[in-house]
Amino acid sequence: MASLSIKNLHKSYGDIAILNDINVEARDGEFLVLLGPSGCGKSTLLSAIAGLEDITSGDILIDNESVEGLEPKDRDIAMVFQSYALYPTMTVRENIAFGMKVRGISAQERDKAIARVADTLQIQPLLDRKPSQLSGGQRQRVAIGRALVRSPKIFLFDEPLSNLDAKLRVDMRAEIKKLYQRLQATIVYVTHDQVEAMTLATKIVIMKSGVVQQIGSPEEIYDKPVNTYVAGFIGSPPMNLIPAVYRFDRNGSWLEFANNHGPVSRLNVAGPKVTSELQDGQAVLAGIRPEAISLPGDSGSGAVQAIDATIELIEPTGSDIYADLVIGGHPLTARLRSKTPLNLGRATFCVENSAIQIFNEQTGLRIEQVDVQTLERQALQAAGKLAAGSI
Incomplete structure (x- = not known):
């Protein structure tokens, strides 16, 4: 796994500033959650880390090496999208193996990796099914499995539970927590749900209108909110x-x-x-x-x-x-x-x-x-x- 460092990052579309002077650190093995309401810039920041969005200025470092200007495929990251992004005509096995196949990994190595991930996520019975035959929670497990099979330096999750119903969100949240505890991977996770942030994160970054409001552990954010915005955003009911x-x-x-x-x-x-x-x-x-x-x-x-x-x-x-x-x-x-x-x-x-x-x-x-x-x-x-x- 790896550390992540975002330094003085700015992102603008013309005269419209989306991200303003973002400075965030994630240590090796840390679960970093970007938290804020819709439109605050958290998904744009995640896309910038992944290389899907160019930045206006600043730098992004993975393991103390700048990845600015590198293509997403060269950053050694894996991303789990909100929409799952599974190929509908492929089986679960084929979906998980697709990236490895493109990179020229042998069939024997692919089979070993698929077996390992299927065992970790308990999706062995699903390997020969198509995405249309899966529930929302099962599709999300497959999407996570496709990311896990690569063993990347950093995992990126873009609101992975937002399309699930309330009970399934709770179940999948627990699954992601257990997965993190087993892997001790470096994870950057975007959500607007404060309960997800408080239960999953080792460090939370609260954002508003493209500006970081506070960075800290869930306990620090809850017990000592830096301003009234954080105080009113965290807690149910809020402060x-x-x-x-x-x-x-x-x-x-x-x-x-x-x-x-x-x-x-x-x-x-x-x-x-x-x-x-x-x-x-x-x-x-x-x-x-x-x-x-x-x-x-x-x-x-x-x-x-x-x-x-x-x-x-x-x-x-x-x-x-x-x-x-x-x-x-x-x-x-x-x-x-x-x-x-x-x-x-x-x-x-x-x-x-x-x-x-x-x-x-x-x-x-x-x-x-x-x-x-x-x-x-x-x-x-x-x-x-x-x-x-x-x-």
């Missing part, structure tokens, strides 16, 4: 973003939510916080994940605080209950455990202190808050280095 006013004094800091119909609602921010980006009285956006809101007694082991809310809608989903609330005059969603007793009207909820995030209202960027004790410790460490003459 609640509520207009608030940031307040602090020497005893701590808190958020106030204006309410035209009653007293101001307030949420404390865990521990005294200090940052040059926040001023007392500053308008901000408070970010709270739906699962960080619970009823008293249902919260986890973390510190929580109570806040009054009005329940306006209850939506059971089987495994969870979504409750549409109003807090301080602002709507938000809570994700509660199944069978939680709820009734429309006023109720008291708990919010996890550590789950509250703050975003700049103007820029949408998340404001990193630093605990006072951490700052003091860092200052003491720096002072010690200064005294020792090390800095």
Whole structure:
């Protein structure tokens, strides 16, 4: 397998910019997911990696060697398309063997490779069937098998599950995960489905309008979204973003939510916080994940605080209950455990202190808050280095 490096990549059609200064790294054996809505540029980026799209500027390196200007066949990559792209007049065996046959690989070697891939994907009984005799999931396995048989440096997947129904998508997602765990291959995978991204990826690249918004592990993307776009895109339901006013004094800091119909609602921010980006009285956006809101007694082991809310809608989903609330005059969603007793009207909820995030209202960027004790410790460490003459 191989590493992938995309450096300062730009792609334009005339005056229309499609990709803007893309810088992405995938280490050897990493599962990299390009995630974003339709039209964000993710499939164009994948096509550029494959050599199916020319780039305007920048570079693409595979194993630290530039592939810019090379034909797709010379890049040692294999691509699985959304539409499967199987030859309808050929059997499964012939579809898998076609690329090897074109490259002049002997019949004996082709048979060995087909047997190996068929065993890996459990498609031995399908080898003599035509694509028209296969289900959508079976066709996708054959398309993957055609890519696997080459043992390329990098696998490229272009929304491979989007044509499948919901249950089959779940099944095939699990199959791709198992396949990755066995092969430890370098994979670049395009999807607009955040569940696919979170369950499959070791690294996620979130894109919007041809610009990379954030790169990180699924946990980093979910727990520390870099801006309100990422916060609102990742999560089902997405993070609640509520207009608030940031307040602090020497005893701590808190958020106030204006309410035209009653007293101001307030949420404390865990521990005294200090940052040059926040001023007392500053308008901000408070970010709270739906699962960080619970009823008293249902919260986890973390510190929580109570806040009054009005329940306006209850939506059971089987495994969870979504409750549409109003807090301080602002709507938000809570994700509660199944069978939680709820009734429309006023109720008291708990919010996890550590789950509250703050975003700049103007820029949408998340404001990193630093605990006072951490700052003091860092200052003491720096002072010690200064005294020792090390800095």
